[in-house]
Amino acid sequence: MIEYSVTGKNVDEAALLRAIELSAEKYCPAQAMLSKAFPIQMTYKIFDEDKKTLIKQGTYVSRQIELA
Numbered sequence: 788m789i790e791y792s793v794t795g796k797n798v799d800e801a802a803l804l805r806a807i808e809l810s811a812e813k814y815c816p817a818q819a820m821l822s823k824a825f826p827i828q829m830t831y832k833i834f835d836e837d838k839k840t841l842i843k844q845g846t847y848v849s850r851q852i853e854l855a
Contacts, residue, residue: 789818791831791847798833800843807831807847 793803807829811818821827829847834840 788828788830791829792834793831794834794836794839796836798842800833800845803831803833804847808849811847811849 791803791807811822811827811829818827830844831847832844833842835842
């Protein structure tokens with residue numbers, strides 16, 4: 788499991804999901820290699836910069852389709 792924790796003001800969830808997607812599928816060859824051997828669950832949490840409270844959390848789901 789990989790958990791992304793982001794703190795900031797007005798964090799764009801769509802932009803965060805895109806960053807996770809790029810990390811998982813394009814820019815991190817180690818993660819790409821390991822994901823072929825076993826499943827990797829990626830979650831994220833967005834925290835408010837001022838109050839340090841959890842605003843939103845979720846799970847990244849890959850857009851790749853496995854062919855049987």
